[in-house]
Amino acid sequence: MKNIQDLLQHIQLNKIDKNLYTGTSISIGSPIVFGGQVLAQSLYAMSQEVDASRICHSLHSYFILPGQLDRKIIFEVENVRDGGSFSTRRVLAKQDGEIIFILSASFQSKENGVSHQMEMPETESHENLLSWTDIYEQLKGFLPPKIENFLSIDRPITFKPTQIDNPADPQNLEPKQSVWFRINGEMQNNPLLNRCVLAYASDYNLLPTATRAHGKDLAEEEIIMASLDHSMWFHREFDINQWFLYVIDSPSAANARGFTQAKIFGENGDLIASVAQEGLLRIKK
Numbered sequence: 001m002k003n004i005q006d007l008l009q010h011i012q013l014n015k016i017d018k019n020l021y022t023g024t025s026i027s028i029g030s031p032i033v034f035g036g037q038v039l040a041q042s043l044y045a046m047s048q049e050v051d052a053s054r055i056c057h058s059l060h061s062y063f064i065l066p067g068q069l070d071r072k073i074i075f076e077v078e079n080v081r082d083g084g085s086f087s088t089r090r091v092l093a094k095q096d097g098e099i100i101f102i103l104s105a106s107f108q109s110k111e112n113g114v115s116h117q118m119e120m121p122e123t124e125s126h127e128n129l130l131s132w133t134d135i136y137e138q139l140k141g142f143l144p145p146k147i148e149n150f151l152s153i154d155r156p157i158t159f160k161p162t163q164i165d166n167p168a169d170p171q172n173l174e175p176k177q178s179v180w181f182r183i184n185g186e187m188q189n190n191p192l193l194n195r196c197v198l199a200y201a202s203d204y205n206l207l208p209t210a211t212r213a214h215g216k217d218l219a220e221e222e223i224i225m226a227s228l229d230h231s232m233w234f235h236r237e238f239d240i241n242q243w244f245l246y247v248i249d250s251p252s253a254a255n256a257r258g259f260t261q262a263k264i265f266g267e268n269g270d271l272i273a274s275v276a277q278e279g280l281l282r283i284k285k
Contacts, residue, residue, distance in 0.1 A: 003185040004197070007156035011040045011196050019077040021045040025069045029153045033067025033100075035227040036203030038093050040196040042103040045075040046089035047192050054087050054107035055191050059199070060231045061103040071095045085109045117235070117271040118263070126180035126243050129160040143167055157201050158182050170215035175250035177212065179205050182243045194240040198264065198273060199232060202246075207279040210250035210258030222284040228257065231276045243267040256282045 006026075013021040023041050028034045039061060047056065067073060073093050080088040086108050093101035130138070136151035143151070147167055160180040165173065181201055187193065207225045211218060248262040262275040 002154045002156070004156045004183040004187050005185060007183075007197065007200065008187065008193065010037065011044050011193070011200070013041055013045055013075060015048065019049055019079070021048070021075040021077070022072050023075065024072055025067065027069055027153075028155065029150050031069070033069060033073070034203065035063055035101075035230065036200040038063075038067060038073065038101045039103065039203060039230060040200040041073065042075055042091040042093055042101065043105065043199055044192070044196050046077050046091050046103070046105055047107075047196075049077045049079060050087050050089060050107045051082075054109050056105050056195055056234060057108045058231070058233045059103060059105040060229070061101065062229045063101055063227050065095075065098060065100040066226070067093075067100045068095055073100070080104075085111065120245060120265040120269045120271070121178070121247060123162050123178050123245065126160050126182075129162060129180060130164065131158050131160045133158070135164065156184050157204075158184055159204065165212070165215065170219040172214060172216045173212045175209055175213040175253075177205065177209050177248055179246045179248070180243055181246060183240060186241050189239045189241065191237060194238060195234055197240050198234075198238075198244075201244075202232060202262070202264065202273070202275045203227060203230065203277075205246060205248060206260040206262065206275070206277045207258055207281065209248045209260050210253050210279070210281060213250070213253070218283070224280060224282040224284055226280040228278050228280055233274045234272070235274070236270055236272055238266055238270065238272045244272065253281060256280060 013023040015021050025033045073095055076092045078090040080090055086106055088106050091103045092099050132151050140148055144167055162178045245265045248260055250260045252259045257278055258281040259278045264273040266272050
């Protein structure tokens with residue numbers, strides 16, 4: 001999956017009946033379906049069953065079972081309610097009749113109101129940073145096999161971390177990081193697809209942030225990481241054809257779970273979205 005058009009082919013599902021859609025998966029290096037993919041697909045499915053004047057402003061989801069890459073996913077949309085200015089929808093994503101993912105979301109008609117936001121933190125410009133691909137090309141053969149395999153995969157999005165950790169000398173660091181990202185290629189500025197792509201990208205970089213505080217402690221351990229839930233709030237309209245800064249921190253990890261929260265800023269400083277996720281961080285015995 002080398003560019004954004006490849007991703008859009010998977011996000012834009014086939015409608016097979018009223019409130020019923022189907023889609024396929026593509027690997028990002030994991031043996032199971034990427035959480036950001038099924039999140040984006042579910043958001044697309046439910047958005048087809050809402051008046052086009054209403055746009056998603058918040059979503060809340062749970063990952064129930066690992067999705068299998070070689071099987072189609074069926075998306076069942078439930079119309080929960082249409083109010084005067086808000087609509088609520090729910091999606092059950094299924095494989096072989098079993099629910100693998102649940103998404104609930106709220107849609108709102110455009111309204112005027114008060115506005116404020118926190119400032120985007122100062123950071124190194126994306127123009128001066130190495131991408132995951134750059135890191136792979138410069139360090140391949142010297143990286144741990146798992147990291148090298150992950151970085152070698154073509155993706156529809158370029159990621160540029162503002163700080164690069166040394167995998168050969170892991171340390172216990174602050175559980176926070178900032179990552180610039182941008183789609184590979186160009187796409188039409190469409191409010192629905194913008195949200196779907198941003199939701200897809202938002203599932204990257206979260207759980208690894210929670211492990212940064214334990215880099216040295218976990219250096220010799222095998223960690224099982226998996227998203228458990230994912231919430232997102234869209235604050236402002238945006239053009240997906242720009243760079244975004246993903247500012248992430250992890251306030252807590254306990255009981256084999258790590259919690260992360262994040263802000264997504266546009267290159268012009270606009271606060272576009274907020275994200276929260278809890279995930280499994282289990283030391284494999």
